[in-house]
Amino acid sequence: MSLPILTAVTNSVVESGLVTAFDRRDLGVTVVRRCVDLPDLLAAATTGAARAALVSADLRRLDREALTRLAIAGVAAIGLIVPGDEDGERRLRQLGVAAVIATDSTAEVVAAAVVEAARALSDRGHAALPAGAYSEPMAGFAAVAPVVPVPEAADLPELGAGRVIAVWGPTGAPGRTTVALCLAAELAGMGMSTLLIDADVYGGSIGQLVGLLEEAPGLAAAARSANQGTLDVPRLAVLCRDLGGGLRVLPGIARPARWPELRPASIDAVLALARRLASFVVVDCGFCLEMDEELSFDTAAPRRNGATHAVLGSADTILAVASAEPVGLVRFVRGLSDLREVVPGTDPWIVVNRLRGSAVGGDARREVSRAMVRHVGSEPVALVPMDTAAMDTAQAAGQLLRDAAPQSPARLAIGELAARVAGRPVRGRRRRSATRR
Template sequence: MSIPVVTVGESQEDLVGGLERLHGPVTVVRRCGELAELLAACQSGLARAAIVAAGSQDLTASLVDRLGAVGVVIIALTDSPEERLRLRGIGVTAAPSTVESTDLAESIAEAVSRHAGIGRAGPGPGAAPVCSTGFADSAAALHPEPVDAETDPPPAGTGKVLAVWGPAGAPGRTLVAVNIAGELAATGKSVLLVDADSYGASVAGVLGLLDEAAGLAQACRLADQGLLNREALLRVAVPVAATAGTFRVLTGITRADRWTELRAAALALVLDRAREVADVIVVDAGFCLEADEELSFDTMAPRRNGATLRSLEMADTVIAVGSADPVGVPRLIRALAELEGSVPGISPDVVLNKVRASAVGRSPERQLREAWERFAPTAGIKAFLPWEPDTTDAALLAGSLLLETAPESRLRSAIAELVCASAQQKRRSSVFASTARRRRTG
């Protein structure tokens, strides 16, 4: 198999001549004068691999991701161990500038073969319970660790990603995501809550956080440059101390027009790093799944919904939230079909929120289940969350979780049962009940 290669920059040795003298599968088809020319050549379909002999500091995760989308892998030459570590973190194969032509050709062939194998495999989210048996193993190997002869790849994180998603119409995604994070933290798990909604981030407001720094945007910028480590991630994540446990939050963008800061490749690196610092990463995802086909002619253009799509692709479990009313249920059914088309193989847990007799009639859960079985996809309804506006309003006014403002409420219990085993839920309920009694009698 012939591997066409484009290069940019001058190496200490005659890079092109050395590869050509091998008479092997690697063929240099163009020498580029600058990185922009190399990118244009790659996007035109001219090459399968790109060698950056100089200027590797200009490479970012977003750039690597977009070139990967057109089937091009990047090999960068640098003598700096720190730079090789950074490059590896954003998905670039790194080698010293004095690398032998034979070794370089082998690295190119291995990188191309590895990329082709990943393209065929694709990602696939799991759908296992959280607190009882754990999440299913994720197959989202979208960003493999490149080969680096000098440095062993870092161990992969074991944290699991739970994405909370739902269609347009305010079905209560953020309410569910925030309180899931609180319930998991109450069990003693380390939890990171990520506000990845690029249209209407609201986690900070729900929790009463006076944060204008957009922690997720900061983390994505660091990840895009290959500079996001454990310490940096923990530094930009805001700690939230609740009565029963503490979790951290990566707050969302403060304005919708900042969506370009949430590049899919950078967010993927953030979630990968988050797996190393938290047992569970709860992602409040945006609603829109459009693939921005109108931008497909320019593969380097950012995707407005890339953050949502990448979150769902990388999630071990997806909770799909819909409003339990004559408008919300059909909307959720249509959205689930769209979700299946956008992320093939996904199997979300369906949750109907704001369940009330005034919207669907007597015995609302029975009515909703019968309607769902008649018109909806094969997936059943995992949970019904009751409509308690006074309870949610009180929590929102206090900037607190339901387990603090209304620990005995049916809504809080339903959310807790959604992510925790029944035995654990009973133990926690008794603890909260004792706490509430102490407060009343104190």
């Protein structure tokens, strides 16, 4: 039985030649539709009539989001490039195309690549694929189709050695951004390269807290480049702001209305490259975990909280931040249940922020720790005291807490947390293991 495929090839001569060859010879593939543009291709893919698609490198509006939609529909993408087009080859690889073939390849080579790409996607289980699942060239493909070699300077989106630390907290402003910022600063202060990313789609403020201009390009620009297949490690480094001492910052969106620019597939690609840029990647996430868009649309719809889901799904460690007052603790317990549903198998590190006796009574550390054990089954790995004066001083000056108030109790507590994250011993306390299982 022939494999049904789609074509969206801008060179009509090449497309006609392949279609004719597939019809005349038993090569295992059959073209069921020749699409005129990308919207036509995506519409055809959603019908379930095909399992693979041949696309040109210069197909208008072809980006990572489009390829993700094809993968979700169970359609593997195979790229066609003009011989010698190294830029087109590099872009398709960075977008995550399963295989790239020169247009002068024989019909037999093209057909074999199409069948292999479809089989690989089926084996992975396309229904369970995360956004941006195509992160590497298809294993073994070089044996069936020669491709244009990629220059050594090109940075392909492959997983690096850096660790991603997601900082999440429920609604109610528990101080998630403060914890993320201070944690990143402490990790950098230990001599480890650190990148702080503001991925909050509702109220990102990290740029302002460190004194950057509101309209500074950052995560949105990186996401656009990733979606277009032009983002690499050097480009990502240029978009970051270097604060010195091994700390870089990638500011978030200046206005919440720009959230559609942060698509999950693009965020996945940014994080994969960020791992290669820094030893630790600390990401400030949005609070909301709902995905109601799936219920509101009968077609693929943008997901406002998709960026948060992408970060949480990619994280090596998740810090769940609670605010130490009755309302904040109740919100945290409910939110933590949602978090565990969104990221099954995760064992988040619990960080209790704004700890003070006036809010909980008695011995605040003991009472809050007991409450956490009773309601969520885990003790906090960090209890950060309330230090309004020090926090206000740092924010007013646009400085890091470690610089504005180095002896602040809050700063010292987050310093201990950073030591745990970095795997260094914490004096006087037993070290816990709380990474994702």
